Structures are given as C-alpha cells and as structure tokens.
Amino acid sequence: MKQNTEHAVEEFVERLGLVAQADGLPRIAGRIMGFLVIHGGPYSFSELAEHLKVSRGSISSNTRLLESLGVIERITRPGERQDYFQMRPHPYMELVRGLQSRLNKARQVVADAQRKLPEDWSDAQTRLAELGDFYSRLVDSTEMMVSSGKPAKFK
Amino acid sequence: MKQNTEHAVEEFVERLGLVAQADGLPRIAGRIMGFLVIHGGPYSFSELAEHLKVSRGSISSNTRLLESLGVIERITRPGERQDYFQMRPHPYMELVRGLQSRLNKARQVVADAQRKLPEDWSDAQTRLAELGDFYSRLVDSTEMMVSSGKPAKFK
C-alpha cells in the first residue's frame, strides 16, 4: 500500500473517532467503524485490537456497543474460535436513532413542563409551545430522512 | 406560587440542563435557557446566579456562550449597572447550528477520505459514498427545517 494511502486511511479512522466522540460515542467505537468502512470484509477481534492499537478490553466493549446499536455484526465461522466483525448492510440509519432519542427526550421534557405548569402562565406556555414545536419538527425531519433513506425495496 | 408549580419549574430547568449536556453544551447553559424560557422578561446577572445557585463565574461564561450562539441577548438600562438577559426572538433555530456544524464536519471527513483514497478501492469508495450521502441528507433535512421554520414574514 502506498505511503500516502496508508496515511489517508489512518487519518480517516482517527477523524471518525472524533466524529463519534462529538456524537456522544466512545472514540474507539468510531475508529472501529471507520476501519470497517475502509477495509470492509470481516476482521477478527485480534486483528482489530492489533490494527487499532487498543486493548482487547476496549475492543470487547466497543464491538458490543456497535453491535447493540446495529451498526456492525459479529460473525463466527465453523471451526474457528475467533469472532469476526463487519458492517451491517444499511447501518447508517441506525446511527440517527441516537440523535432521535435525544430529541425525543427533549420534546418530552418540554411536554411535561407544558402539562405541569398553570395554563394561565400564558407567556411561559407560549414559549414552551415554540420550543416544543421546534423539537417536534426536528424529530419529524430526521424521521422522514430515515424512512425515505431505506433501500427502495426490501425483498 | 404553588408548591407544585415551583417544583415543576425547577424540574424543567434541571432537565433542560441535562438536554444541553447531551448536546455538548455546559449544563448551566441549559439551565439559564430553561429559566428564561419559563420566566421570560429580562433577568439580571445577579438574579440568575441567585436563582440557579451557581457561581458568578459560571453565569459570566455561560451567558457569554449563549450570547455568542445567539440564543439569549444581553441588555443594559440607562442608569443601571447590572446586565440583564432575555431570550432572543427566534432562538431555537440557532440551536441547530451546532448540530449542523457537527454533521458538516463529518461530511467533510468522509469527502476527504474519498478524495485521498485510490479510486480503484471500489468497495471502500462505495461504502464511503454511502456514508457521505447519509451525512449529506442529514445536513439537508436540518437545513430545510431551519429555512421552513422561520417566521413567515419578517418586517
């Protein structure tokens, strides 16, 4: 592999780690994802630890996390003891779920306040309604994106 | 103020602090915003510190932050030494900017990788294109939301 290419790969993997971090995920989870996006095909547990230069403990917890998010899948092979990992077919939509759940939580916080505060605090109620609408619209637009983004046909 | 109402207000303020935190903002910034959403009208620097039970240092840095984000505005009054703060007219759209800038950064990370990696790594390029499209669509849908969400007429 060319020197430059190798560097570009490393850079992408690291930067996706930072993207993940900004999204509230562990940096290593982002690195694993980046690595699999570039290199595709199943990689073993040990290979991931080795290439990414992180502890096996971190590989364990972060592969479990990405698995639970539906972003990667763990596969095993007859006669092999190691676990292998690869990206799932349409993983990115799963990534929005985290965002959606945060937005929904915010929407709920506002809704609770609207319900619990007196109706005759009309200024407060107005501002709460605006804030609530804002979060609702955000939820809706990501929702739309997810449904429109799925593969045209399942089969 | 009724006991229950008071409690509901406190709860909202605290929970908006957590929402802010999940969004990468300091908790206190969220509390200030929540307090102003409920109580409206200009509140002084000292009043904020007192009601929210946080240090003046934190009020200083967090009001500055919210000001720079365009979420609140600082107002002064002739003959008064204190600064006052209130929500800006349509503040919530400003809140999406942070999200948008994160998404754009992610989009850029992917675009850089697409450019720097060899074209004949077609599997990697395909997966990168998918990931890039994903971020692009997310940016687009929040972008649309912001523009459609503005007040129908300015003036």
Next chain:
DNA sequence: TAATATGTTCAGTCAAGACTGAACATATTA
C-alpha cells in the same frame, strides 16, 4: 478618599467517563 457593586478571568478542584491491563472463565490443543 474608602467602600461597594459589578462582570471577567484564571488557577485549582471535581466529576464523568474512556481506556488499560490484569484476573477470570471457557474452550481448545498438545
């Protein structure tokens, strides 16, 4: 002038959570 009021800055403390590495459990191989 001294005393007070006000906002900012910054060094230090604290908390949350990521990461490591060792201990462990289990399974396989020699």
Next chain:
DNA sequence: TAATATGTTCAGTCTTGACTGAACATATTA
C-alpha cells in the same frame, strides 16, 4: 494433564472539561 487461545469484566488510571471562588479591573456611591 498443562498450555494456549479467546472474549469478558472490573478496578484503577488518565483525560477532558465544567464549575468554583478568589483576584482583579472598572465604575459608582458615600
């Protein structure tokens, strides 16, 4: 059996960034 391979767990370390409170600068009042 012992030795090795593998993934998980968890106690401890380390990093990051929020928060405090004191020192400061400036302006006002007595």
